[in-house]
Amino acid sequence: MSLDPMLKSLGLSTIQRVLPELIPMAEREAWSYQQLLERLLSEEVAHRSERRTQTFITKAKFPFEATIDTFDFTFRSHLKRQMLGRFLGPELVSDHRSLILEGPPGTGKTHLCIAIAYKAIQDGFTARFTTAAALINDLCVAPERNVALQPYLRPHVLVIDEMGYLGYGPGADDVLFQVVDQRYLKGKPILLTTNKPLNQWGRVLHDEELARAIIDRTLHHGEYLKLTGPSFRLKGRTLDLDINSIEQSTEIKAEKSGKKSLST
Incomplete structure (x- = not known):
């Protein structure tokens, strides 16, 4: 029985994928059997860890990515x-x-x-x-x-x-x-x-x-x-958030709109 079906049945998909690349490398660099086995297993573990992390991130339902x-x-x-x-x-x-x-x-x-x-x-x-x-x-x-x-x-x-x-x-x-x-x-x-x-x-x-x-x-x-201080979202911007200024601005706009409608 060849390696591919056995690796597939064991769910070792990463080892199955990288094995053809690593065997020639191991021969060129004269790796021991243990070195080759360690490299294969480390590739499998790393891939599974990354896949598990991505699954957990998806299930976490974060609204955006932040580190x-x-x-x-x-x-x-x-x-x-x-x-x-x-x-x-x-x-x-x-x-x-x-x-x-x-x-x-x-x-x-x-x-x-x-x-x-x-x-x-x-x-x-x-x-x-x-x-x-x-x-x-x-x-x-x-x-x-x-x-x-x-x-x-x-x-x-x-x-x-x-x-x-x-x-x-x-x-x-x-x-x-x-x-x-x-x-x-x-x-x-x-x-x-x-x-x-x-x-x-x-x-x-x-x-x-x-x-x-x-x-x-x-x-x-x-x-x-x-936490105190200005908003990250308004970083570098100067805004007048005084409520009186906002109300006055709204009144002026309303007056202008009224005059325009009367003239038309």
Whole structure:
């Protein structure tokens, strides 16, 4: 029996592909049998690792690709890469280190959480991205709550983005607490972004006690970081966002439009 069918039956597709190239190389360079075997297996392992990583990235449902290397720390002088070091290794999962990033829009909160989750995937862990609004809506309307919870409980790392950006209806506090509490009991970290100070979460969720319980469980093994400064999205641009100026500009445009319509 030839090698190809045996390699195929064992699922060693990479070895099957590279073997014709490596045998002549091994002969030219006088590799030992062990050297050839090590090279073949390393090719197979590397390919499987890359394929697994890509599968995990697809399942994570990131809205965009972001890594820690592409984050502009020079634009955030108060934030140092070293401050995030404990979240960029296997310890993120093994020590269930959760993180809450607070800050106004455009400060890089989502980028950093995706980058941390992406690094976890590279370390062999699974991750899932969702917004707070999507998670709450998904669980509130689910006919089988326990079944609907599983996609948020199974991954090693869960990113919950935009906590507090939108108003939430009845039951939001309950479903969010269930996710946080069950992940806390399982020792699985959460990376959470918000534009609201922690003392306003009770107002956002309509329940002060549950808000405190959510924060307590998230920060027990985690950290809270506040990002400040101008928006990355408006970098290099000067905008007048004074509300009075905006209202005056709107009134002037309305007056001009009215005059034009009268003259025509």
